[in-house]
Amino acid sequence: MTTVILLHANYDEEHLKEVVSEMQTMGTPVIRGFYCECFGAFLALEGCHRIRAAKQLGLVPVFEEVEFEDVTEVVNDVCEGILEDDDTFETIIDRAVNSANHGGMVEFEDE
Secondary structure, three states, X not given: OEEEEEOOOOOOHHHHHHHHHHHHHHOOOEEEEEEEOOOOEEEEOOOHHHHHHHHHHOOOOEEEEOOHHHHHHHHHHHOOXXXXXXXXXXXXXXXXXXXXXXXXXXXEOOO
């Protein structure tokens, strides 16, 4: 089992439907993030809709590991302004805990 924690738990139901439709054609998504040993989970830095769509379609995303020094750049490429350049690892972990506590956690069966 692979547990994925989203950086934020927010998503739009209409956009999710669009992503599910696109994913039926495009296939398995690649999601950037890093493995967080303190949670025993992959912390996804992007793709909250793609992760949920993959789950609905029975797909297991490909998880691409990002170096910690690249985290802010990756997140701001996707959702500008969520992280500041001086955010610490602790800030990111706090966001992950908050997200997980508000429905931002998805589990996938390992293939």
